[in-house]
Every structure is written in C-alpha cells, then in structure tokens.
Amino acid sequence: MSTLEFEDDPLDELFGDSAGTNLPSRVAKAPPASYSPPNYTESCRKCGGTGRYGNWGSCFACHGKGTRSFKTAPQARAANRADAVARKERDADGAWYVFRCGNPEVAAWIESSAPYSTFAASMLEAVRKWGSLTERQLAACESAVAKLAAGKAARAEQAKAAPAIDTSKIEAAFAAARASRDGAGRVMLRTEGAVFSAAKADSANPGAIYVKTGMRGEYLGKIVEGRFIALRSCTPEQAAAVQAASVDPLASAKAYGLKTRSCSCCGRELTDPDSIAAGIGPTCASNYGW
Ligand SMILES: [Zn+2]
Numbered sequence: 059m060s061t062l063e064f065e066d067d068p069l070d071e072l073f074g075d076s077a078g079t080n081l082p083s084r085v086a087k088a089p090p091a092s093y094s095p096p097n098y099t100e101s102c103r104k105c106g107g108t109g110r111y112g113n114w115g116s117c118f119a120c121h122g123k124g125t126r127s128f129k130t131a132p133q134a135r136a137a138n139r140a141d142a143v144a145r146k147e148r149d150a151d152g153a154w155y156v157f158r159c160g161n162p163e164v165a166a167w168i169e170s171s172a173p174y175s176t177f178a179a180s181m182l183e184a185v186r187k188w189g190s191l192t193e194r195q196l197a198a199c200e201s202a203v204a205k206l207a208a209g210k211a212a213r214a215e216q217a218k219a220a221p222a223i224d225t226s227k228i229e230a231a232f233a234a235a236r237a238s239r240d241g242a243g244r245v246m247l248r249t250e251g252a253v254f255s256a257a258k259a260d261s262a263n264p265g266a267i268y269v270k271t272g273m274r275g276e277y278l279g280k281i282v283e284g285r286f287i288a289l290r291s292c293t294p295e296q297a298a299a300v301q302a303a304s305v306d307p308l309a310s311a312k313a314y315g316l317k318t319r320s321c322s323c324c325g326r327e328l329t330d331p332d333s334i335a336a337g338i339g340p341t342c343a344s345n346y347g348w
C-alpha cells in the first residue's frame with residue numbers, strides 16, 4: 059500500500075486509538091517536489107537594513123540579519139495593513155458615536171474644542187480608542203461645559219446691560235475706511251475721551267471696533283454689530299464720551315483736529331492751512347466717507 063492511498067484517511071481509523079490524541083486527524087497533503095513556498099525577502103524597515111538598533115543592540119525585528127522574509131507579497135501585506143487601519147478607524151467612529159449618544163453635551167464640547175484645546179483633543183482620542191472616559195476625565199469635561207455656559211450667560215447679561223448707543227455712523231465710517239485702505243494701516247479715530255480702533259482683519263472679531271480712553275488708555279469695551287459692549291468698569295462719563303463720538307464721528311474728529319492740530323484718523327500733524335482749518339486731512343476725510 060502506497061502512502062497516496064491512505065493520505066486522507068483519519069489516523070484513528072488507520073491506527074486505532076493507539077494513535078494518540080495529539081496527532082492531527084489528517085495527514086497534510088505533501089506538496090509536489092517541484093513546489094517551493096513563496097519567499098519575499100526585503101531589507102528590514104525597522105533598522106534600514108543595518109541589522110542594528112541604535113548604537114548598541116541588534117535589531118529586534120530582523121534579529122540582526124538586516125533582511126526579513128515573508129510568505130506574502132509586499133502588495134498583499136500593504137493591503138492588509140490598510141484594511142487594519144480602516145477597521146480601526148471604523149471601530150473608533152463607532153465608539154465615538156455611542157459615546158456621543160450617551161453624553162451629547164460633553165461630546166459637543168469636545169468636538170467644538172478639539173481643534174484648539176489639547177485637552178479636548180486628548181479626550182476625543184481617548185473615547186475613540188477606549189470607547190469611554192474615566193470618571194475624572196468626564197468630570198473635567200462636564201466642568202468645562204458648565205464654565206462655557208456660565209461665560210455665555212454672563213456675556214449675554216453684559217450685552218443687555220450695555221449702554222444704548224447709536225453706533226451706526228462710526229461703524230459706517232470704519233467700514234468705509236477699511237474698504238478704502240484695503241487692509242493697509244490701522245483704521246482709527248481719536249476723539250476727546252475715547253479712541254476707537256478697528257480689530258485686525260484676521261482677529262476673532264474682524265468687524266469689531268475697540269474703544270479705549272486714549273492712545274495708551276484703558277480699555278472700555280467694543281462696538282460689535284450695532285452695540286457698544288462696555289466693560290463693567292466703564293463709568294457713565296466714559297460711556298458718554300463714547301456716545302458723543304459715535305453719534306457724530308466727523309464732528310468729533312474735527313474737534314480733535316482743531317484742538318491737537320493732528321489728524322484724528324491717521325494721527326499725522328495737520329500742516330496744510332485748509333486741513334488745519336477743517337481739523338482733518340482731505341485724504342482721511344474721503345477714506346472715512348466724509
Ligand atoms: Zn532590522
């Protein structure tokens with residue numbers, strides 16, 4: 059009897075129970091003599107083919123050989139790695155979805171804060187990796203949510219308490235100056251008791267106008283979308299100065315120019331007799347739409 063005739067028969071049928079329990083139940087088919095298993099040998103990526111790791115040890119990935127052999131083609135292994143990454147990504151998305159359903163407020167805070175808060179970003183990573191947060195992490199997130207809500211409420215309260223000042227004229231003048239300068243130079247208005255300066259175009263409030271008591275004075279608040287949002291520290295007298303300049307910015311600019319002999323808008327000295335008489339330079343007047 060040749061081996062080919064019984065190669066697929068169970069061993070216990072051939073040898074009875076004495077065959078033992080540790081033997082495989084079937085004898086593997088022997089490959090043809092001409093067959094040689096695929097062997098893909100590559101330079102080791104971990105050590106760059108040197109076989110060394112750092113300055114001392116031998117590379118753990120290739121055991122110091124500098125090459126590694128695989129039974130699967132590099133393309134197939136790359137595809138498997140990509141599959142594994144995609145699977146991990148899907149699992150992380152799923153973990154985040156489940157967490158968000160259970161903790162909508164914290165999740166919303168994490169999502170909106172992650173781009174600029176490393177803490178929020180690390181919480182996002184933690185949920186995506188582990189599926190949940192520790193009690194302490196969750197408590198820290200909840201306190202951040204509460205702080206944010208309190209800040210929002212305080213700002214709303216502050217806006218409600220803001221003095222009612224008609225800011226339309228000063229906002230129009232600043233809009234005209236911003237457009238005419240095309241972003242070059244700071245749009246400003248110096249007046250008696252209040253200095254207005256435009257927020258930078260790339261700031262958080264690109265349309266805002268900041269108000270101080272003087273060029274190096276104290277900050278009083280800002281004008282945003284038709285409202286003067288004053289600091290609590292802004293006194294009624296200071297608010298009145300803001301009010302006066304806002305209601306008639308041209309008259310305030312001229313008054314400043316007549317008094318100081320310098321332009322309210324650009325701060326330059328007024329030298330032309332007409333400008334001195336007008337209290338403002340012609341270029342600035344036109345830039346600010348006056
Ligand atoms: Zn290596």
Ligand SMILES: [Zn+2]
Binds near residue numbers: 322
């Ligand atoms: Zn000027």
